[in-house]
Amino acid sequence: MIAQFAEERIMDKPLLVSHVKKRYKNKIAVDDISFSTNPFECVALLGANGAGKTSTLKMIHGANTISSGKIEVMGFDVKKDLSTAKKNVGIVSQEDLLDLSLNIYENLIAHGLCYGIKKAVLKSRTEELLKFVDLYDVKFKEIGELSGGMRRRLILARALLNQPKLIILDEPTTGLDIQSRHLIWDKLLELKKQGVSILLTSHYMDEVENLADRILIVVAGKIIAEGTKDTLLKQYRKKTLEEVFLELTTKVKGEIDV
């Protein structure tokens, strides 16, 4: 079991984002957004290029400063206690930052040591995770030899080393073939069943439909719609999520452009 919920107190809200803004000089990239995630739940941020999704994720794991508002990860305030908050979240970002001089196994061990995981625990956890992401049989392969799908699964394993109850993924399957995408989806669904809370961004409607229990549609830094796929279809009287997305993003973007 990756996340040991049975033995630990389950946080009500693994992630709490409250009235958060991100400003880059004169540009407001994230404009007063609020949402939370629950254990056993996957929430998807859906938005066009430049909507503010990555900026939001970066603030959650401390790669971006928070211009205003509050973010809590497992109850830890990211502004006040970033290092503890970071230990409680697994990150699969667009930049994978793997060490090319180390093989798969060594990359995980090196990352675990940086997180302060004790060597004996780290070794067994690494082996367990390599099996979980189906990389055990190739654990001594160099990073340069890996396919895109293998790389993503390695990054997922790396994100899980500290047994986080919240994982955030920025476009986890972009550029992968359909088999590789399904492999990642299976792993994420398994984690969700174990109680992990997942926040992801994606441009793929099928990915969002497969994984997300709740969808937040982001336009120009604001959440303009939120719901399950079914509630969104009903509310906007559409047959597909893509139609809802297109209507909302085209209409609102048009209003903003004027």
Ligand SMILES: Nc1ncnc2c1ncn2[C@@H]1O[C@H](COP(=O)(O)OP(=O)(O)OP(=O)(O)O)[C@@H](O)[C@H]1O
């Ligand atoms: N470091 C930065 N400095 C200045 N502006 C930035 C910076 N990072 C992002 N932006 C701007 O903030 C806005 C939101 O960018 P962000 O990357 O968060 O969008 P996104 O929804 O993740 O887009 P994509 O789907 O293309 O990844 C964009 O207008 C972008 O140009």
